[in-house]
Amino acid sequence: MAHDPMAHDIPPFSGFGLGLRREHYPDFLSGEAAVDFVEVISENFMVDGGRPLAVLEQVRAHYPVILHGVSLSVGSAHGVDTDYLARLRTLADRIEPLWVSDHLCWTRTSAHNSHDLLPLPYTREALDVVCDNIGRAQDALGRTILLENPSSYLTFPEDEMAEWEFIAAMAQRTGCALLLDVNNVHVSSRNHGFDADAYIAALPHDRVRQVHLAGHTPGEIVIDTHDRAVCDDVWALYQRTMRLLGPVATMIERDDAIPPLAELLVELDQARALDEGARVREAA
Amino acid sequence: MTLARQQAAFMAQVLDEEAALPPGWDARRAAGMAVYRNNYRTALVEAMRATYERTARWVGEAAFARAAAHHLILLPPASWTLDVVGRGFSYTLAELFARDPEVPELAALEWAMHCAFTAADAVPLDGAGLAAATAAFSDEDWGAMQVALVPGTVLVPARHNLAALWQALGEDAFAAPDYALAAPTDWLVWREGLNPVFRQTDAAEALALAAVLRGANFGDMCAELVARFGEAVGVARAGALLGQWIGDGLVAAVSR
Numbered sequence: 107m108a109h110d111p112m113a114h115d116i117p118p119f120s121g122f123g124l125g126l127r128r129e130h131y132p133d134f135l136s137g138e139a140a141v142d143f144v145e146v147i148s149e150n151f152m153v154d155g156g157r158p159l160a161v162l163e164q165v166r167a168h169y170p171v172i173l174h175g176v177s178l179s180v181g182s183a184h185g186v187d188t189d190y191l192a193r194l195r196t197l198a199d200r201i202e203p204l205w206v207s208d209h210l211c212w213t214r215t216s217a218h219n220s221h222d223l224l225p226l227p228y229t230r231e232a233l234d235v236v237c238d239n240i241g242r243a244q245d246a247l248g249r250t251i252l253l254e255n256p257s258s259y260l261t262f263p264e265d266e267m268a269e270w271e272f273i274a275a276m277a278q279r280t281g282c283a284l285l286l287d288v289n290n291v292h293v294s295s296r297n298h299g300f301d302a303d304a305y306i307a308a309l310p311h312d313r314v315r316q317v318h319l320a321g322h323t324p325g326e327i328v329i330d331t332h333d334r335a336v337c338d339d340v341w342a343l344y345q346r347t348m349r350l351l352g353p354v355a356t357m358i359e360r361d362d363a364i365p366p367l368a369e370l371l372v373e374l375d376q377a378r379a380l381d382e383g384a385r386v387r388e389a390a
Numbered sequence: 391m392t393l394a395r396q397q398a399a400f401m402a403q404v405l406d407e408e409a410a411l412p413p414g415w416d417a418r419r420a421a422g423m424a425v426y427r428n429n430y431r432t433a434l435v436e437a438m439r440a441t442y443e444r445t446a447r448w449v450g451e452a453a454f455a456r457a458a459a460h461h462l463i464l465l466p467p468a469s470w471t472l473d474v475v476g477r478g479f480s481y482t483l484a485e486l487f488a489r490d491p492e493v494p495e496l497a498a499l500e501w502a503m504h505c506a507f508t509a510a511d512a513v514p515l516d517g518a519g520l521a522a523a524t525a526a527f528s529d530e531d532w533g534a535m536q537v538a539l540v541p542g543t544v545l546v547p548a549r550h551n552l553a554a555l556w557q558a559l560g561e562d563a564f565a566a567p568d569y570a571l572a573a574p575t576d577w578l579v580w581r582e583g584l585n586p587v588f589r590q591t592d593a594a595e596a597l598a599l600a601a602v603l604r605g606a607n608f609g610d611m612c613a614e615l616v617a618r619f620g621e622a623v624g625v626a627r628a629g630a631l632l633g634q635w636i637g638d639g640l641v642a643a644v645s646r
Contacts, residue, residue: 149470149471149472152471153473153508154509154541155508155509156506156509156511156581157584214401215398217468218401221430222426232393258422259423260421260423264391329425
């Protein structure tokens with residue numbers, strides 16, 4: 107039976123979390139890291155057995171877990187990979203995550219997989235493809251999923267709508283929830299010259315369940331590298347964003363040049379303070 | 391142009407740095423494509439370096455990066471999992487390092503250890519379990535017995551002392567003596583609990599393991615040992631090997 111996302115909405119979860127990285131395993135395995143949830147890269151645990159699954163099950167005993175994927179490829183014109191979805195479902199059934207998320211992008215053709223989050227042209231045809239694929243994924247997984255806005259380094263001459271219009275239409279048609287990556291909005295706004303606040307204002311805020319924060323590499327083209335602290339501009343955009351959103355899970359991504367956990371926890375405290383400040387100001 | 395054709399063209403441009411970009415693309419879009427091309431190569435070479443850490447150390451980072459890039463051109467990834475990006479790399483290295491045969495052998499061992507790391511879980515059969523499973527066996531049952539080894543178990547043939555090379559490459563500074571062996575051997579790779587491990591085999595054990603791994607029953611395995619080593623040695627080794635494999639935690643199950 108087809109999954110009905112409208113009838114199975116994802117309950118909001120409010121909290122602050124980090125990604126599970128090998129360097130910090132001891133802190134998360136002992137349950138001593140002061141976070142409200144842990145996010146993991148789904149594909150790293152879509153394996154037959156061994157240490158990765160043993161670690162994840164132990165971490166899950168201490169924390170709610172979010173499965174964040176990079177290979178669903180909802181933008182692929184050739185459709186979603188049913189074997190991939192079956193493996194993801196097996197993992198989700200085993201871990202019982204808060205939710206399952208992936209990116210608004212494509213990663214593969216029928217012949218090759220780039221293992222990168224490639225950009226989509228924002229056309230009506232692409233929107234049809236994305237919505238069909240999200241529907242199939244939600245049916246196969248038996249759950250509503252979150253889709254994350256990408257960072258991108260080029261746009262297409264064929265574009266027929268803005269990215270935020272594409273995302274709003276996607277959420278409306280599929281009932282999917284949204285993972286709003288504030289850093290990605292900032293990166294793409296710099297690369298493509300749009301107004302980051304206008305982008306975020308145009309999204310359906312009631313569909314947002316999670317927010318990502320990360321660092322990036324400045325330059326002529328700004329690159330989403332996740333290898334440094336969140337910058338001041340992104341913190342400011344985050345605070346303005348939190349005035350618009352209901353309860354969400356906020357997470358800081360760090361995938362390279364990974365610092366000691368204590369350093370990331372200080373960043374997470376900054377997110378907590380800005381969120382609280384935003385909500386106090388909004389209430390006043 | 392349909393989305394499918396546009397994506398096929400875009401993928402070809404990511405995979406091939408020399409591929410022409412679509413007509414009408416400006417310098418800004420070309421610069422964006424350069425980012426995607428770089429992301430693709432960097433991420434995949436890094437994934438291969440993680441799988442082949444010791445091979446990279448042995449040949450040097452620059453030579454490894456060139457070999458990995460060459461392999462990715464020969465075999466662009468098709469699967470959703472980065473875990474298999476390095477599949478077949480030992481064959482690529484055998485061509486690139488034809489004068490250094492220990493290089494593909496080391497890579498083959500690293501690949502086997504990598505695969506064993508995430509192989510399916512199994513609870514190895516211990517001595518009591520074997521006794522219980524075979525308590526009611528007739529002689530015919532013993533002959534027909536299928537021995538299932540724990541998932542991830544493979545043999546890696548080599549002409550070099552991979553144990554010594556492996557150990558040396560795990561240390562801060564390593565020597566580079568000639569690791570060649572007097573005779574070819576097979577290295578047995580399996581997972582002990584959560585840890586992939588390997589050890590050397592002798593000719594009889596390698597013959598027996600190869601038989602079991604291709605699905606031969608215990609009787610056929612014995613027959614191969616007898617044919618190669620004679621009746622007395624062959625039969626004695628068959629029983630001793632089964633006991634050794636039980637002790638090593640190599641046997642997942644036996645069945646008639």
